[in-house]
Amino acid sequence: MSAVAPSSAAAAPAALPSARAPARRDAAARALAPRVVLGLYVMFLLVPIYWLVNMSLKTNLEISSGMTLWPEAPTLDNYRRIFTDASWYSGYINSLKFVVLNTAISLGVALPAAYAFSRYRFLGDKHLFFWLLSNRMAPPAVFALPFFQLYSAVGLFDTPWAVALAHCVFNIPLAVWILEGFMSGVPREIDETAAIDGWSFPAFFVRLFLPLVAGGVGVAAFFCFMFSWVELLLARTLTTVDAKPITATMTRTVSAAGMDWGLLAAAGTLTIVPGAVVIWFVRNHIARGFALGRV
């Protein structure tokens, strides 16, 4: 720097140090700015979740008596009630039942379908493929009435199967789209090489092909799991007592005794946990999943 402007340095030797100091402060501020912005952003995202956890650890008295940034008298009573009261924990079990069922059915159907869309050309394949996705565009409410009537008639009403099958309308198309994207990323020559090597199709599909699209399977399972886990309308309409999901149970706290804030917050916290766990497993593939596997 001094070599570049020796004349100006000679002309105003006293001005240099004071001119440099603000420059350094500018650079420091510029380096700090992104962190501050990002920090604020993350904080805003996390505030509702923090508040939920915060509330779940408070008593109802503390919640209703004023605002406290953290629990004054932390208590696990709310959680204890959920884990001991059958009417609460059975909600989680019921939800898990139909969510796992639905994820299994969706993947079981979507894997061969996605392979067919990815590898074969057949009459109307492109239209069928698009029609699949358009299924997702219908609001669940549209399907609530026909499903309700149909399941009542065939005796599926108020069973985990009812909800699991109903959610397939939304999850199979999504899973097919995601998996098709991932599968099309695998060169067709690998399929051919396996055939030339003599692998039977089922053996090739399970032992050679599935590991190649494992990321896609994980992401598709995640999306099925999450949709089924948070979906309220169909799940509540198609169940009454025996298969009542947690999302429906949570609406119960608005009762004659007033609002059980702490309990509801604890239930909410527990509802977030499974999603967070599943995200952890597919975190490396999730971005590609949101692009439906097409990167």
Add this chain to the structure above:
Amino acid sequence: MSVALEGVSLSAGGRPVLHPLTLELPSGLPNVLLGPTGSGKTTLLRLLAGLDRPDAGRILAEGRDVTGTAVRRRSVAMVYQQFINYPTLSVFENIASPLRVGRLPRAEVESRVLEAARLLRLEPHLKRKPLELSGGQQQRTAIARALVKRASLVLMDEPLANLDYKLREELREELPKLFAESGAVFVYATTEPAEALLLGGRVATLSEGSVTQFGPAGEVFRRPCDLATARVFSDPPLNEAPARIEGGRLRLASGVALPAPPLPTGACTVGVRAHQLSLEPLEGAVPLPATVRVSEVTGSESYIHLDVGGLSWVVLTPGVRRPEPGDAATVWLDPRRLLVFGEDGRLAATPALAEAA
């Protein structure tokens, strides 16, 4: 052992991609399919493998019709231009893949895989995944898998095209040996005439979905049966010129007359390869005036692109020469090295000095 095609043809989307062809591929020496991109080499290989079915015709393996037989039941191995391996399996399992299906005893699998890995120098990498290896090692893994199967038909689709120069030379030398010993029918597709000559064996030249000639490599090179074959089997491109046979003389369009082979009067096309032209006077050669367009120096040789009476020609000349574009030059054309093609494109006269090519 041999594999034969009988009147096999294929079209896609109403357009023929392979015209009916009959070909018998013997075992032992390599059978090279030579042709530019899009000439139908890969199509032909896929038909031979059984990955695609021909519209018409039969494919016979050792006299038995295998046209409708599924790929899985055929004794075929194939290596692609892209390095195709199973990314999730180790190199050992990749090579062992065809043997796993056959449910061979563990010791047998191991000894055969190790043998193939030794031949292709993959021993240090057997525990690694294919994608951790270099391109050459990946392709050697694919070749080892083809070798270990001991298939009676081995197909290679430009297997060395994506490899670096040194490795290509090495593998080109080894491949025919590896597969000739096994008694398999070895089919090798390439776009490079030099590769076809180096591999030896037989060459089938392909042009626009037809096999134009099939025979020993040297013979096809020296006596291409038609213009299409000569074009496919020339790199740099064949130098061509329209000409006429008149009164026992071969008259080029530019007016130069050459001594002609005994041919009936009529129009013809002459072709001469770049290395058979010279920028120095040759005994018995005819000088043609030319203008330099571009010169390329490749180490000890130079390609000089010239404008010879309105035709675009290339001359391969020894040594480093860098004439400037626009310079005048003289090309010496030896009539005894000319390929003369009749109006129908068939070779009309064999060059007198063919053997010296």
